[in-house]
Amino acid sequence: MPITVVVRRGEGASGTRLTFDGMQRVVIGRGSGCDVRLPETSVSLRHASLRSRGADFVIFDEGSTNGTFIGDAKIAPGTSRIVRSGDMVRLGRVWIEVRIDQGPVTRDLAAATRDVALALVSRALAARGCDLTTSVRVLEGPDQGVVLALHDEKRAYTIGRAANCDLALSDEDASREHARLTRRGKLVSIRSLGAKNGTWLGDVRVEDERDWPWKPSQMLRIGRTVLALEEPVAQALAHIESAPDEALDPNTPVEAPDAQPPVAAANLSDPSAIASDGDPIADDAAGGPASVRATGEAGTPGPPDAVAMPPRRLWSITDLVVMGAAVSMLALSIAGLVWLLR
Numbered sequence: 289m290p291i292t293v294v295v296r297r298g299e300g301a302s303g304t305r306l307t308f309d310g311m312q313r314v315v316i317g318r319g320s321g322c323d324v325r326l327p328e329t330s331v332s333l334r335h336a337s338l339r340s341r342g343a344d345f346v347i348f349d350e351g352s353t354n355g356t357f358i359g360d361a362k363i364a365p366g367t368s369r370i371v372r373s374g375d376m377v378r379l380g381r382v383w384i385e386v387r388i389d390q391g392p393v394t395r396d397l398a399a400a401t402r403d404v405a406l407a408l409v410s411r412a413l414a415a416r417g418c419d420l421t422t423s424v425r426v427l428e429g430p431d432q433g434v435v436l437a438l439h440d441e442k443r444a445y446t447i448g449r450a451a452n453c454d455l456a457l458s459d460e461d462a463s464r465e466h467a468r469l470t471r472r473g474k475l476v477s478i479r480s481l482g483a484k485n486g487t488w489l490g491d492v493r494v495e496d497e498r499d500w501p502w503k504p505s506q507m508l509r510i511g512r513t514v515l516a517l518e519e520p521v522a523q524a525l526a527h528i529e530s531a532p533d534e535a536l537d538p539n540t541p542v543e544a545p546d547a548q549p550p551v552a553a554a555n556l557s558d559p560s561a562i563a564s565d566g567d568p569i570a571d572d573a574a575g576g577p578a579s580v581r582a583t584g585e586a587g588t589p590g591p592p593d594a595v596a597m598p599p600r601r602l603w604s605i606t607d608l609v610v611m612g613a614a615v616s617m618l619a620l621s622i623a624g625l626v627w628l629l630r
Contacts, residue, residue, distance in 0.1 A: 292387040293324050296545040309393045314338040325405035329534040330380025347371050353533040354380045376544050410521045422519050429513030430458045438471040445469040461511025476502045
């Protein structure tokens with residue numbers, strides 16, 4: 289039976305969905321190796337896991353810092369509890385909804401899981417007005433510190449010694465038009481333009497007249513110049529994942545969000561599909577103070593609404609008859625006991 293995890297954030301926020309099928313264990317946490325990545329410092333690197341147990345699913349706490357809750361009920365560390373479809377589970381400040389149904393299974397789970405985390409961080413940063421533009425920065429060489437922002441998608445950006453290049457280098461070992469960059473969505477590719485001294489990604493020489501994917505972990509070398517690809521969203525996600533767990537005040541309530549239809553994982557590339565109001569992820573992504581958090585998580589909750597008491601039940605004729613018979617039997621029992629003891 290497929291199991292779906294719907295990630296909730298603030299009150300009234302719509303969710304993002306990942307559906308798993310045929311997996312005996314779905315690990316949930318802040319770490320990059322988790323099946324469901326929740327970029328929030330109150331969530332432990334490996335916080336909890338959903339496990340198949342016969343015909344049921346259970347949620348198991350993996351020794352998290354802030355605990356795992358089904359509604360208001362806390363699961364003891366290292367123990368599990370059965371989850372039903374529609375249960376709301378809290379990990380740190382983040383709520384997820386568990387659905388057990390025949391929904392469509394998410395394809396390419398590894399990529400979809402990363403996209404969920406990136407989309408959450410991207411929307412949070414955008415809500416704070418942060419610049420999310422991918423850029424190229426000169427780390428070493430005569431032009432150290434120069435930055436080229438790749439604002440336009442599918443546009444070709446030229447790097448070289450010529451003055452008309454988008455990134456004009458003063459490096460004498462660079463060709464006049466040395467290489468060309470193109471950004472398509474989150475992917476950046478590099479093409480060497482027949483440069484005499486070659487174009488290098490790490491220790492690999494880029495073949496001429498062919499697009500090579502450039503990953504942020506790789507350094508690009510042109511002559512004596514070393515360039516880095518900077519992606520603000522990926523950097524913010526890495527910062528959150530490397531941070532220590534933030535211990536929450538157990539007396540501070542974390543209200544559950546209202547149930548909303550989930551947003552399909554296929555739409556996660558659009559940051560506008562991710563609701564951000566009251567999103568605790570925003571503070572972590574932007575490096576804001578941990579004390580300022582989501583709606584319903586700060587301050588003291590107001591008094592509960594009055595609970596309507598059921599109306600007082602009146603005696604019926606049947607009740608009176610039964611009560612009279614019981615009293616009569618009691619009287620006869622007492623009289624018989626007195627007669628025997630005489």
